[in-house]
Amino acid sequence: MTVLLSVNDLCVKYSTFEGVVHAVNGVSFEIPERGTLGLVGESGAGKTTTALSLMRLIPVPPGIVERGKISFGGRDLETLSEDEMKKIRGDQISMIFQDPMTSLNPVLTVGLQIAEAIAAHQNMSEREALKKAQEMLEKVQIPSVRHKEYPHEFSGGMRQRVGIAMALACNPRLIIADEPTTALDVTIQAQVIELMRSLREEFSTAMMLITHDLGVVGEVCDRVAVMYAGEIVEEGSLEQIFENARHPYTTGLFKCIPDIEEDSSQIHPIKGLMPDPFELPTGCCFHPRCPESGETCRSWKPEPFRENGQVVRCHLYSKGGVGR
Amino acid sequence: MLRYIFRRIVFLIPVLIGVSILIFAIIRLAPGDPAETLLGPSATAQDLQELREQLGLNKSLVTQYFTFLTNTLKGDFGRSIRTNNPVLEELLDRFEPSLILALLSMTLAVAVGIPLGILAALRQNTWMDTLCNLAALLGFSLPGFWLGLMLMLLFSIMIPILPSSGYGAWQQLIMPTLVLSTNTMAVIARMTRSSMLEVVRQDYVRTAKAKGLSGRLILVRHILSNVLIPVVTVAGLHFGHMLGGVVITETVFSIPGVGRLIIDAIRFQDYPVVQGGILFFAFCLSLVNLGVDLIYALLDPRIKAQYRAG
Amino acid sequence: MPASTTPTPAKKDKRQSKIGEIWRRLKVNKGAVAGLVVILLLTAMAVFAPYLAPYGPNKMSAGPRLSAPSMKHPLGTDSFGRDQLSRIIYGARISLYVGFIAVGIGAVFGGFIGAVVGYYGGKVDNILMRMMDVLLAVPQIILAIAIVGALGANLVNLMIAVGVSQIPRYARIVRASALSVRGQEFVEAAKAIGASDLRIIMENILPNCMAPIIVQSTLGVASAILSAAALSFLGLGIQPPAAEWGSMLSLGRQYMRNAPHLTFYPGLSIAVVVLALNIFGDGLRDALDPKLRQ
Numbered sequence: 001m002t003v004l005l006s007v008n009d010l011c012v013k014y015s016t017f018e019g020v021v022h023a024v025n026g027v028s029f030e031i032p033e034r035g036t037l038g039l040v041g042e043s044g045a046g047k048t049t050t051a052l053s054l055m056r057l058i059p060v061p062p063g064i065v066e067r068g069k070i071s072f073g074g075r076d077l078e079t080l081s082e083d084e085m086k087k088i089r090g091d092q093i094s095m096i097f098q099d100p101m102t103s104l105n106p107v108l109t110v111g112l113q114i115a116e117a118i119a120a121h122q123n124m125s126e127r128e129a130l131k132k133a134q135e136m137l138e139k140v141q142i143p144s145v146r147h148k149e150y151p152h153e154f155s156g157g158m159r160q161r162v163g164i165a166m167a168l169a170c171n172p173r174l175i176i177a178d179e180p181t182t183a184l185d186v187t188i189q190a191q192v193i194e195l196m197r198s199l200r201e202e203f204s205t206a207m208m209l210i211t212h213d214l215g216v217v218g219e220v221c222d223r224v225a226v227m228y229a230g231e232i233v234e235e236g237s238l239e240q241i242f243e244n245a246r247h248p249y250t251t252g253l254f255k256c257i258p259d260i261e262e263d264s265s266q267i268h269p270i271k272g273l274m275p276d277p278f279e280l281p282t283g284c285c286f287h288p289r290c291p292e293s294g295e296t297c298r299s300w301k302p303e304p305f306r307e308n309g310q311v312v313r314c315h316l317y318s319k320g321g322v323g324r
Numbered sequence: 325m326l327r328y329i330f331r332r333i334v335f336l337i338p339v340l341i342g343v344s345i346l347i348f349a350i351i352r353l354a355p356g357d358p359a360e361t362l363l364g365p366s367a368t369a370q371d372l373q374e375l376r377e378q379l380g381l382n383k384s385l386v387t388q389y390f391t392f393l394t395n396t397l398k399g400d401f402g403r404s405i406r407t408n409n410p411v412l413e414e415l416l417d418r419f420e421p422s423l424i425l426a427l428l429s430m431t432l433a434v435a436v437g438i439p440l441g442i443l444a445a446l447r448q449n450t451w452m453d454t455l456c457n458l459a460a461l462l463g464f465s466l467p468g469f470w471l472g473l474m475l476m477l478l479f480s481i482m483i484p485i486l487p488s489s490g491y492g493a494w495q496q497l498i499m500p501t502l503v504l505s506t507n508t509m510a511v512i513a514r515m516t517r518s519s520m521l522e523v524v525r526q527d528y529v530r531t532a533k534a535k536g537l538s539g540r541l542i543l544v545r546h547i548l549s550n551v552l553i554p555v556v557t558v559a560g561l562h563f564g565h566m567l568g569g570v571v572i573t574e575t576v577f578s579i580p581g582v583g584r585l586i587i588d589a590i591r592f593q594d595y596p597v598v599q600g601g602i603l604f605f606a607f608c609l610s611l612v613n614l615g616v617d618l619i620y621a622l623l624d625p626r627i628k629a630q631y632r633a634g
Numbered sequence: 635m636p637a638s639t640t641p642t643p644a645k646k647d648k649r650q651s652k653i654g655e656i657w658r659r660l661k662v663n664k665g666a667v668a669g670l671v672v673i674l675l676l677t678a679m680a681v682f683a684p685y686l687a688p689y690g691p692n693k694m695s696a697g698p699r700l701s702a703p704s705m706k707h708p709l710g711t712d713s714f715g716r717d718q719l720s721r722i723i724y725g726a727r728i729s730l731y732v733g734f735i736a737v738g739i740g741a742v743f744g745g746f747i748g749a750v751v752g753y754y755g756g757k758v759d760n761i762l763m764r765m766m767d768v769l770l771a772v773p774q775i776i777l778a779i780a781i782v783g784a785l786g787a788n789l790v791n792l793m794i795a796v797g798v799s800q801i802p803r804y805a806r807i808v809r810a811s812a813l814s815v816r817g818q819e820f821v822e823a824a825k826a827i828g829a830s831d832l833r834i835i836m837e838n839i840l841p842n843c844m845a846p847i848i849v850q851s852t853l854g855v856a857s858a859i860l861s862a863a864a865l866s867f868l869g870l871g872i873q874p875p876a877a878e879w880g881s882m883l884s885l886g887r888q889y890m891r892n893a894p895h896l897t898f899y900p901g902l903s904i905a906v907v908v909l910a911l912n913i914f915g916d917g918l919r920d921a922l923d924p925k926l927r928q
Contacts, residue, residue, distance in 0.1 A: 057533055090536035097534075102527040107549045107624055116545070117535040150625040166535065342768030350784045461916070465909040467860055469867045469880075470901030473887060477894050568775035572864055586776070587868055590783035602780055606771045 004206050005031040005054070005174055010068030012049050012058060019278040023049040025230040027068075031174065031223075036200070036207045038221035038238075040214060040253070044274050046230040047210045048098075051176045054208075055095060056085050073173065091121035094167040096196075098179040100159035104151040110162045111137070111147025117169045136165040140195060157188035161195065168199060174206045181216060193219055214257060218242060226250045229275055229285035236310035246312040248290050284315065292316060325621075328631040332617065336610050343606040344396065344599070348389050351595045379405070396603070402596035406589070411600035415582060421491050422570050422581035428497060429504035429566060434559060437509040441516025442551075448521060456513065463510030468569050472503040472576035489578040496577070504573045508562050515558040519551045526550070553623050560616030564609050659921040666917020672910035680726040687720035691877040696720075700893040710895040712886065714875075718896065721877040722903050728878045729859050729907060732793050736858040737851050739797025744804025745847065749835045751805075752812025763809070766802045774799040775861055782870045792871045796861045800854055807850060811843030845922040852915035856908045863904050879904050 012024040024046040031037045039047050052058050053065055056077065070077040072093065077085070094117075097103035105113060112126075114133035119126045134144035140161040142154075151159055160180060167175050177196065181189040197220050200207055209220055217224055218238065225235040226249065234247040245251045252270040272289035275281050281288055287297035296315050305317035359375040360367065376382045380391060395402060401411035444456035479499065480488035487496050523529065524547060532546045571583030578584075582601055589597035621628040660666055679686060689696040695715040696707070703710045709718040747766075751759040769777065781795035815821055815838055824834050865871035866880030874881055879900040886896025 055534055057530060086536045086538065088536065089534055095531075095534040097527060097531060099527060103531045105528040105532070105546050105550070106626060107553075108545065116532075116537060116541070120535060120537050120541075150629075152626045152629065163531075166531075338764070339767055339771050342764065343771050346768055346772070347780060350780050353784070461909065461912055465856065465860075465905060465912050467863055467867075467901060467904045467908070469864060470883060470897070470904060473883070473890065473897045473901065477890055477897065481891055481894075564770070564773040565775075568773035571776060571779065572868070575868055586779070587870075590779060590870065593783075598780065598783065602772060602776055605773060605776055609771055609773065 002033050003030050004033045004035070004073060005208075006069075006071045007050075007054070008069040008071075010050065010053060010070065011066040012046075012053050012068075013064050013066060014062045015064060016062050021277040022280060023063075023230055023277065024053065025280075027227070027230070027232050029225050029232060029235060031206050031208060033173070034204050034206050035223065036209060036221045038217035038224045039208060039210045039227060040212065040217055040224060041227035042212060042274055044277065045227040047227055048178055049230075050227070051095065051178050051208065051210055054176060055089055055093060057089075087121070090117045090172070091170045092172055093174045093176065094170065094172040096160070096163050096167045096175065096177040096180045099183045100156055100163055101183065103163060104159055106151055109148050109150055110154070114147075114162070114166045114169050117166055121170045133165075133169065136169050137162070139168070139199065140165045155188075156184050157192060160184060160188075160192055164192075164196060164199065168203055168205070171203055172205060174208065175200070176208045176210070178210045179212070180209075181213070182211070189216075196220065214242075214253060226253070229277075229280055231285060231313065232311075233286065233314065234310075234312045236312075240308070240310045244310070246310070246317065247286075247314045248292050248316070249286050252289075284313075325628075325631060329614070329618070332614050336614070339610060340603065340607060341393070344393060344603055345389070347599050347602050348392060351598060352385055352388070392599070396600075401600035401603075404589070404594055404597045406592050406594045406597070411596050414585060414597060415600055415604050418580055418582045418585045420581075421579050422574065422583060425497065425500055425504060425573065425579065425581065426563075426566060426570055428501045429569075430508065430559070430563070432501055432505040433508035433512055436505075437512030438516050438552075438555065440509075441513040441555075442520055442548075444513070444517045445520035445524070453517075456517070460510040460513045460517075463506045464514075466506060468503050468507065469572050469576050471506060472499065472573060475499045475502065476576075489576075491579045491581075496579075500573050500577045500579060503576070504566060504569050507569060508559065508566050511562050512555060512559055515555050516551060519554045520547065523547050523550045549623065553620065556616060556619050556623060560613055560619075563612045563616075567605050567609060656921045660917055663917040663920065665913045666921070669910040669912075669914030669917065672906065673914060676726050676907055676910070677730060679723055680730050683723045683727055687717075687723040689717040689720040691721045691724035692716065692875050693720075700889055700896075702893070703895055709899050710893065712882070712893075712896055713889060718882075718899060721882060722879070722899055724877040725879045725882065725900065725903065726907075728789070728872060728876065729863065729904070732789070732796065732862040732872075733855040733859040735793045736796035736800060736862065737854045739793065740800030740854060740858075741804045741847060741851055743797075744801040744806075745808045745840070747801065748805035748808030748810075749812050749839050752809035753816060753831065753835055753839060755813070755816065759809075762805075766805055769799075769802045774857075775864060778861055778865060779868070779870055782865055787865075787870050787873055789872055789876075792862055792865060795865070796858045799861070800858060803850060803854070804847065807846045808839070808843050811846070812839045815839050815842055849915055849919040849922060852911055852918055856911035856915065859904065859911070860908050 006028075007030070008028045010024055010027045011022075014021040014023055027046070027050055029037065039050065041047055049058065049063075053068070054070060054072075054077075058065060065078075068078075072088070077088070080088070104110065111130055111133050114136055115126055115129035118124060118132050119129040122129070124132070130147065134147050137144045137147055142158060142161055142165070146153075151162070154162065160183075163180070167177075180196065181192050184192060193216055196207075200220075207220070209217065211217060222238055223236070224238055224241040225232045226241070226247065227233070228249050234241065234245065234250045236244075241250060242254075245254060249270070252268075255268040256270065270289055271291075275285060275288065281298075283299045284290070284293070284297045284302050287293040290297065294315070296318075300315070302313045302315045302318055304311050304313050359372045359379065359381060363371055363375060373382075380388055383391075392402070399412060401415070403410055404414055407414070440456055440459075444453045447453050476488045476499065479486040486498055487493065490496050529542065529546055532542045537546075567583075570581065571587060573579070574581040574583040575587055582604060586598060586601040586605075589595075589601065621631050683691075693716060696717045697711045697715055699711060699715045700713055701707060701711045701715075707717050707719065709722060711717055712721070747762055751762040772780075777799045778795040781798060782791050785791040785794070812835070821834055821838055824838065829837075862871055863878075863880030863883075866878050867884045869881075869884060872878040872881055874885060882900040883897055883904075886893065886900065890897050
């Protein structure tokens with residue numbers, strides 16, 4: 001399989017009045033053509049920042065992309081001019097945002113909002129684009145006559161489907177879905193996920209799905225990367241992560257899910273909180289919350305340990321061990 | 325939509341009746357006898373009595389008010405004590421200059437204020453932004469009558485290129501329009517700037533960027549359409565302020581408008597004209613507010629939906 | 635009542651630290667600090683006018699008539715030979731006095747009306763807010779003109795006119811605050827322990843809207859000074875020979891060709907006061923509501 005997107009050592013920080021936030025620290029991953037990667041982690045782990053930097057949409061200031069190589073379809077995105085980047089956004093890479101209530105413009109009809117994405121990239125008048133937009137609405141199971149309506153006339157789930165139609169309108173090679181179901185009701189979530197999955201197959205698009213919901217990942221993705229405090233701590237195929245999770249953080253995440261087959265309905269949350277982004281801990285960022293941590297974890301960053309395509313950054317798997 | 329407009333117009337009536345009571349109360353509870361003022365100190369008691377009867381001043385205040393109200397509703401604002409012309413006629417005679425002045429000033433305020441606000445927001449925290457902010461604060465704080473006199477000093481006395489006062493030629497409108505628009509322009513520029521800074525942070529602007537739209541399309545279609553909503557509201561609210569400014573500007577530049585008429589009428593205690601004039605202003609203001617609400621619905625489909633439902 | 639004695643010191647501390655916090659944020663804003671300094675200087679000028687002014691404000695023939703600014707008369711003299719600098723210094727007294735009293739009238743009555751209608755709600759609220767709509771339907775300065783025109787042009791009536799025309803803005807702020815506080819648990823709790831309505835209003839509702847009231851008052855003083863000067867300029871405010879900036883301007887206007895200093899300086903004084911108050915008010919708003927900044 002050819003690689004569609006590869007990210008290498010991406011570092012992004014936000015320089016604010018209160019201090020510097022290191023949001024993404026040396027993130028690397030790849031997505032093959034038609035592949036789906038789930039990017040999992042708690043809020044504040046740097047998932048959205050990673051996604052936005054792929055689109056070069058990090059707000060500057062306060063954001064600064066310190067370093068990192070992003071290559072998409074063989075092109076280095078950081079070497080592109082802003083105009084060239086605009087041609088990629090919405091056409092080659094498109095994005096579905098978290099909150100459908102705020103991510104659609106309240107004063108424009110949904111038809112126009114889909115059509116303008118098409119008109120921007122395909123040599124088409126807005127009128128023709130509007131026709132295509134109506135087809136797209138049908139694809140996401142919204143009657144095309146409703147293209148004249150405004151976002152406030154739709155429910156949350158329908159708005160998110162509009163967002164999906166917008167993202168797919170130009171048949172992109174990669175879709176970045178940033179927590180597309182978090183803001184929706186649980187029953188609607190399943191519908192939207194199902195829709196995304198079937199459309200992704202129909203359009204044979206690659207996808208990066210950002211979520212904190214492992215259940216969603218299990219349904220949609222074939223590879224999973226787990227992010228913590230701006231780093232990918234573990235990455236592997238769906239089976240590897242779900243059946244053979246190695247990083248204590250990943251295993252912790254799984255313990256958070258209530259197991260209906262088990263008798264005890266107890267869940268086991270990971271103790272402690274995400275570290276203060278202004279002052280990340282030394283060594284392995286997870287060590288203050290890690291049940292397995294030792295001396296080494298406090299002072300040294302773990303090097304990636306690779307096996308059968310599964311990558312884990314934890315001293316449990318490094319030569320010296322955790323040094324208890 | 326039509327039903328909404330109709331309902332709004334119906335709701336105007338109690339407000340205007342309220343204004344009429346307020347104005348009537350203020351003017352008629354005041355000390356001083358219009359009949360005496362009118363006839364001067366040499367008038368005999370009999371003359372005074374006759375005039376009072378003629379003007380209906382000998383009846384109770386409540387009766388006087390209801391006579392005033394029913395007449396007003398019939399379109400009869402009474403007669404000016406000073407000139408004995410019907411008040412409505414006097415008002416309509418003086419309406420044109422005031423209307424032109426207000427319209428020109430509002431247009432200028434919008435045409436300069438909005439771009440200035442946009443510019444300041446786009447160049448946030450640069451010298452341009454600071455300059456715009458300072459200009460807006462200055463425009464907001466300068467007394468209109470002083471600004472008028474200073475312009476006069478500059479352009480009519482020191483460099484005599486503009487006529488200092490009067491009405492008729494277009495040159496005579498330049499300085500009054502500048503003076504009257506300054507304040508509103510400043511308010512609009514400030515509102516545009518802050519509204520713009522808020523809108524550019526919105527998620528839907530990020531969505532528009534993610535679609536790969538051109539910067540111009542994002543600015544015009546996605547940002548401005550949302551920025552204008554609060555700006556229109558503020559401009560509408562400020563229209564009342566502008567009507568107040570009309571009174572002062574007309575006095576400074578000797579423009580024969582409604583504002584000047586009211587000031588003269590107050591000096592002569594010509595109360596039918598004062599009542600009629602203020603009621604007229606309140607009526608204009610209410611109509612403008614209604615217009616603003618309709619523009620508002622045009623800009624914001626959410627509001628339109630509410631109007632339809634209401 | 636132990637419930638009310640124990641929290642008091644804590645409350646006080648909290649308030650003091652809050653004021654400290656606001657001051658800290660205000661200090662960063664150079665414009666606001668400059669505005670405050672100008673306001674304090676002008677206030678000092680008004681208070682110490684008799685010591686600062688080189689001549690009496692109404693002393694005729696202190697110098698030649700309509701003389702241009704000179705060493706002896708830094709801002710020149712008017713048509714009666716009065717020293718303009720002295721008149722402007724004394725004029726600060728009237729302007730600030732009118733501004734503060736008018737805002738006092740507006741804020742006290744408006745605040746009271748707003749608190750009552752917001753707290754009791756229902757019919758009272760409806761009626762009074764419709765009355766406010768009526769007041770708002772008449773442009774502020776025109777309302778003030780009508781009141782002064784009816785009552786007669788003098789200092790007291792001017793303050794009443796400007797004050798009354800400012801009532802609605804305070805009523806709105808306090809009403810909004812009262813409405814939001816009304817249903818909250820601590821008010822219910824205060825009612826349950828038998829606190830009187832007046833006490834609840836004074837202790838719970840008013841402190842909650844102090845911030846917007848203070849900001850609005852600062853900006854209100856500016857607008858009151860402007861209105862008062864405008865009315866005096868129109869001959870409907872303070873009458874000559876009192877040294878008031880607006881009426882000085884109106885008098886000087888007749889001599890604009892030969893003695894432009896008579897229109898320039900009084901107007902400049904008004905502009906400086908109003909500008910200082912507006913800048914300070916703006917800064918105060920930002921300091922009180924940091925969400926609006928960034």
